[in-house]
Amino acid sequence: MKSLLKFIPIATLVFLGIVAFNKVETTPVKCMVQLINYSGEGAYIITSLINPEGKYEKTLYVQGEDSEWYSDIPEWWKFYGKYRPNIDAITGETIAGGERSIILLQIPTEKIDAGYSIRFETSVEDKAYHKQDVQFELTSESIKSKVEGNGFIRYVRMMPQ
Amino acid sequence: MIRSIWRYSHLILAVSSSIFLLLAAVTGTILAVEPVSNATKDYSIEGLNEISITQTISGLKSKYMEVLELEITPSNYVVASILTEDFESKTIYIDPNDLSELGTVEDRATFFNFMTNFHRSLFLKSTGRIFVGIVSFLLCLIAITGLILLIKRQGGWLKLFGKIKERNFEQRYHVILGRWFLMPIIIISATGVFLSAEKFELTPSYSIQHTWKENNYDEFEAAELSDFPGLKKIHLNEVRKIVFPFSEDPEDFYQIQLANREILIHQFTGEIVSEQKYPFVQLASMLSMQLHTGEGNPIWAIILFISSGSILFFMYSGFAMTLKSLVKKKPKLTTTADKDEAEYIILVGSETGKTFDFAYRFSKSLESHDKLVHLSSLNEYSTYNNAKHIIIFTATYGDGDAPASATKFLKKFKQVEPKNPVDCTVVGFGSMLYPNYCSYAEDIQKELKAHSSFKSIMELTKINEQSFEQFRGWANNWGAKNNIPVHLVLLDSDIISRKRTVKFKVLDISEVNIDNTFLLKLKPHKHTKFKSGDLIGFTPPNARRERLYSIAKIDGSILLSIKKHEFGKCSNYLGLLKKGQIIDGTIEKNTKFHFPSKAPTVIMISNGTGIAPFLGMIQNNKNTSIHLFWGGRSAQSFNIYNSYAKDALTKKKIESFENAFSREGEQIYVQDLLLKNREFLVNAIENGAVIMICGSINMQNGVIKVIDNILEETSNLTLGDLDLNKQLKIDCY
Structure with missing residues (x-):
């Protein structure tokens, strides 16, 4: 028992070391989101990494800076709202109907070609919410492609850097 | 009538929107600070009209790994979104001359985000937006009705910036601020309405569609960026935003947003692929946004700041005026007799209700002699079966117009044929400082004299500044003529x-x-x-x-x-x-009637006991040059004040002192002293001297008349100017 207790600080140190020095390698991917023409407020667009089980793994980008509306994006809110990690670094402005924006996503390299997917969900005040406006599996091919959207997104184009 | 419609709608609109308006005005005032504070970070670039965009584009492309966008803000800040060597995206202010980085674009302060949200939707999401939209529409109507009222009040467009007749603080500043800020407020509210309407899709939707022939760009001859035909002539000052091609795909273009159009440029040949003008609605929307927020224009933002602040004052002063007039109307000014049984008909033309108070006192005193009196507004003029006397009390509105309760009178007077001949008397109320003193009462008097059924038993009497003593004098004269001892009754408000x-x-x-x-x-x-x-x-x-x-x-x-x-x-x-x-x-x-602290010279004019307050002011005088004029019966009359006057002269508290005696020597009045000193007087007045008058009403009238004549002959100033400049202080009884 005692030896086990002694082991705890060492284990902690080792664990922290792994966490600290094994920074996850990411692939920067340039991504253009083009919206359809609609009138009304700007769209909130959440880009998330989805694991092979279909669960949220990580928030990659949030377009929409006003956190009071986050709860109106229900699926993602269930994931994000519980812990609300700081997402300032990956937050940008909303874009309105017909506009496009270019964002930079840092996708963990190990998740590409590993059954993980990327999801774009959109919500526009007083209009609609699209849980899977765009969703596709992350492969070395798909991150160079153009994918049509089902909701407010006309298409998404990706380009690894 | 028409005016009262404007006034009621102005009031009802203001009351119904007040709470939301208050919130919107407060938050709007705070938000107007943002563009001003942004302007203190000086990333503004001069000479953008000399920098060609090809130069900037190629410079940025060679300096950075990847360029996403380039934006020129209304304040001439040049903002670039770029990717660094480490694949980090950055948004920075740059100087396009040498492509140096001036600073990083920081996130908008949370505080202003919070305020914007509050301003737009009061945190009530869509419901709040609807409210705010409606309120800005109401504000627009309030401002327009206000402007109409103001123009009517001032007597036309051209006189909008003329003299203001209102004395009362709330009224006066409601007008002063109104004429300066109504236009900006109309702009704020109209753009606010437009922006709200846009959110609710009430404006025509717009968006431009670029079209190009697909696959037409697969084969091309690349040209040097600096030779791009579509770009060469465009300079940075014309550009709002440049979106760089997403990839090297020939169908990814440079998208360039100019002031009124958007063009797509082939990224390799420089050919203009598509050019679309922005539709009017989109331009209107951009303009509305700039006008409403003041973004990029600190001077306009300051105007917005003051204007939205002034809304708060308008609300305060408007409600204060309304409350005052409501309180004033409280005592019910009714008389007992019906119009067809009354012998004495009292008709009133009043704007604020004060003239009614006088009429009411008078009718009550007639009733105390068991006379049948009927009191009504001039607008209710009609036939009167038993009338023997008609007494008209009226104020004058603006430039000689009828006051609110008399607007229909002259028209009715021409239509209604009286049943029997009556005696009539007209009393006008006003301020003799203005050229149209009692002119509406004069109009009525003229009409009555021209009508055979009306016999004027007295000349028109004018009451200055609601002087109770003058009114009592008139009432006594009227009573003597008609053998009724009139004792004016006191209203509750008189008993202090x-x-x-x-x-x-x-x-x-x-x-x-x-x-x-x-x-x-x-x-x-x-x-x-x-x-x-x-x-x-x-x-x-x-x-x-x-x-x-x-x-x-x-x-x-x-x-x-x-x-x-x-x-x-x-x-x-x-x-x-x-x-x-x-x-x-x-x-x-x-x-x-306090001593003016800042006047270089004070001219004190008094008669009889009116000298008293001046004795105190003179004793406490520090370094104002004081000239005292006093009128009395004889040199002996002045004896009781002698010690004070001598003291003042020896201590050099006053510069000059002149007496006029009406029963001795030259037998002159104090106003004659003014005539003798006319040059000194005009000179002093033009240099900002304050005239203080204290004594009897008769002396006041005489002095005012003399000053008016002197000014008319030798100066551009009028009595009204003196009043507005606070150069005239009167306390007579």
């Missing part, structure tokens, strides 16, 4: 009990001089604040109405100059006081 009663000790009381005048020196029992020019009121036993006397503050105590009137209850009561006796009195602040 609101003020705190203070005990005063009689320090000294002088002998009565040949004019029946004596001096009374009092000391307040407790510490009480007062200044020369304030009023002290005494209510003698068995009297209902208090009498007011003007205070001179001499050596910290109160000096009063009192003339004994044969039947004057108060003056006789005060005349019997003995040294050491205690007496109750009330002190009433009279700021309008």
Whole structure:
């Protein structure tokens, strides 16, 4: 028992070391989101990494800076709202109907070609919410492609850097 | 009638939107600070019109790994979104001349985000947005109705910036701020309406569609960026935003947003692939946004700041005025007789209700003699079966127009044929400082004289500044003519009990001089604040109405100059006081007659006991040049003030002092002294001298007339100007 207790600080140190020095390698991917023409407020667009089980793994980008509306994006809110990690670094402005924006996503390299997917969900005040406006599996091919959207997104184009 | 429609809609709109308007105005004022504070970070680039965009584009492309966008803000900041070597995205201010980085674009302060949100939707999401949209629409209507009222009030567009006749603080500044800020407020609210309407899709939707022939760009001959035909002639100052091609795909273009159009440029050949003008609605939307937020234009933002702040003042002053007039209307001014049984018909033309008060006093005093009196507004003019007397009391509105309760009178007067001949009298109310003094009353008098059924028994009487004494004088004359002893009744508002009663000790009381005048020196029992020019009121036993006397503050105590009137209850009561006796009195602040602190010269004009407040002011004078004119019956009349005058002269407290005696020597009045000194007077007035007048109403009228004549002959200034410049202070009785 005692030896086990002694082991705890060492284990902690080792664990922290792994966490600290094994920074996850990411692939920067340039991504253009083009919206359809609609009138009304700007769209909130959440880009998330989805694991092979279909669960949220990580928030990659949030377009929409006003956190009071986050709860109106229900699926993602269930994931994000519980812990609300700081997402300032990956937050940008909303874009309105017909506009496009270019964002930079840092996708963990190990998740590409590993059954993980990327999801774009959109919500526009007083209009609609699209849980899977765009969703596709992350492969070395798909991150160079153009994918049509089902909701407010006309298409998404990706380009690894 | 028309005017009252405007007024009621102005009021109803304001009341119904007040709470939301208050919130929107407060948050709007705060938000207007943002563009101003942004302007303090100076990333502004001059000479953008000399930098070609090809130069900037190629420079950025060679400096950075990847360029996403380039934006030129309305404040001429150049903002670039770029990717660094480490694949980090950055948004930075740059100087396009040498492509140096000036700073990083920081996130908008959370505070302003919070405020914007509050301003747009009051945190009520869509419901809030609807409210805010409606409120800005109402504000737009309020401002427009306000502008119409203002134009009517001032007597036309051209006089919008002319003199303001309103004296009352709320009214006066409602007008002053109104004429400066109504236009910006209309702009704020109209753009606000537009922006809200846009959110609710009430404006035509717009978006431009670029079209190009697909696959047409697969084969091309690349050209040097600097030779791009579509770009060469465009300079940075024309550009709002450049979106760089997403990839090297030939169908990814440079998207360039200019002031009024958007163009797509082939990224390799430089050919213009598509060019689309922005639709009008989109331009309107961009303009609305800029006008509404003041973004990029700190001067406009400051105007927005003051304007939204002024909304708060408008709300305060508007409600204060409404409340006052509501309170004023409270006493029900009704008479007992029906229009067809009354012998005495009293018709009133009033704008604010004050003229009604006078008419009411008069009708009550007739009723106390068991006369049948009918009191109504001039607008209710009609036939009267038993009428023997018609008495008209009327104010004048604006430039000689009918006041609110008389707007329909002249029209009705022409249509209604009286049933029997009547005696008539007209009394006008106004301020003699203005050129159209009682001119509406004159109009009525003229109409009545021209009509055979009306017999004017008295000439038109004009009451200046609601002088109760003048009105009493008229009422006595009227009563004498008609054999009715008129004793004007007191209204509740006349009986003063609101003020705190203070005990005063009689320090000294002088002998009565040949004019029946004596001096009374009092000391307040407790510490009480007062200044020369304030009023002290005494209510003698068995009297209902208090009498007011003007205070001179001499050596910290109160000096009063009192003339004994044969039947004057108060003056006789005060005349019997003995040294050491205690007496109750009330002190009433009279700021309008305080000594002006900033005037270079003060000209004091008085007669009889009116000199009293001046004696105090002179004693406390520091370095103002004072000229005193006094009128009395004889040199002896002045004896009781002699010691004070000598003291003032020896201590150089006054520059000059002249007397006029009406029963001795030249037999002149104080206004004749002014005529003698006309050059000095005009010169002093033009250099900002303040004229203070204290004494009898007759003296006031004489003095005002003389000053008016002198000014008319030798100066561009008018009495009205003096009044507006606060160069005229009057306290007469």
